[in-house]
Amino acid sequence: MSTPQHPAPDRPSGTQGAGTGIRLAGTAVVLRDGRDGLETLLLRRPATGSFANAWVFPGGRVDPADRDGADDESASARNAAVRETREEAGIRVHSLVPLSCWVPPAETPVRFRTWFFLAREHGDDVHPNPGEIDEAAWMTPRRAFDAHAEGALTLFPPTWVTLHALLAHRTVDEALAVAGAGDVPTYETRMLATPTGMRAMWAGDEDYPDVPGAAGARHRLIMDALPWVYERR
Structure with missing residues (x-):
């Protein structure tokens, strides 16, 4: 998989979505309550390929099987987020809460409309998928921001803005409650x-x-x- 580095989905690739020239993807923002507050799972991509060396949330394209039993685009993207999280990080997530939808610029060569969902972790050990993920870490949003500001890790705008919003929450329950209480914003x-x-x-x-x-x-x-x-x- 490869794509230009632009403000687009964390994991681009895949099948045609609902809309001319744009495809569909799903991303899981997996959360847990840590010793220093709310933490999220971030995965580092390999040094070559899509988003080289960037830290991303687990997720990726919607495959045909993800559409089975799905009533709409959001449900298909949710299925993809669940599947990709299992494939990339070896952990289960369910009861995902829609958080946001990201649409890249029209000039982007390969475009993905990506739904982001919040999900609670269930105590599974994280096992990064070799060749697809080089490293995995649970981080507080503040730790991720500090490392990014120092140039120690690479983030792309959807990941950065999502982490910025998580700074306001102290616990997983709080983040899930706020996300589930309002409309899902679209970032074009x-x-x-x-x-x-x-x-x-x-x-x-x-x-x-x-x-x-x-x-x-x-x-x-x-x-x-x-x-x-x-x-x-």
Whole structure:
């Protein structure tokens, strides 16, 4: 599997999704209550191939079997997230709660609409799939951010923004309750090159090209330098 490095699904590859020119994937944000607070499972991809050396959540494409018995796109993506988590990390997840949906820019060569789901771990030992995953670790969002800011690990925007949201939660119960209480947001990413670097933008930002927000409105991730800065107001 290979794809350009862009703000797209954590694990691109696969079959056609519901929509012209875009495919479907599912990602599981697996959580547990750790000694230092909420932790999530992150997997490091190999040095070659898709998202080389990046730390990602388990997940991947929707296969034909994932559509069996699924009533809609979200259910198919949920099935893929469950299956891929088992295949990549060797652990079970169930009762997944929809968290977000990510859509890459139209110019992305291989596009995946990826549903993110929160899931609680069930005490299984993690066994990374050799050749597909080089390393696995349970991290607090703060630890992941600190390592990213120091250049010690690589993240892509969907993973970074998801970790940013998890900073607000102290426990798995709290994170699941908040995710299950509202509508599932869709992040249709647009990229903007600036003289100092790149930024990702989403609906509501004043510079968002499709439906700009009000003057001064912000919904962007500034990636000019480390640490990245998320602005939303």
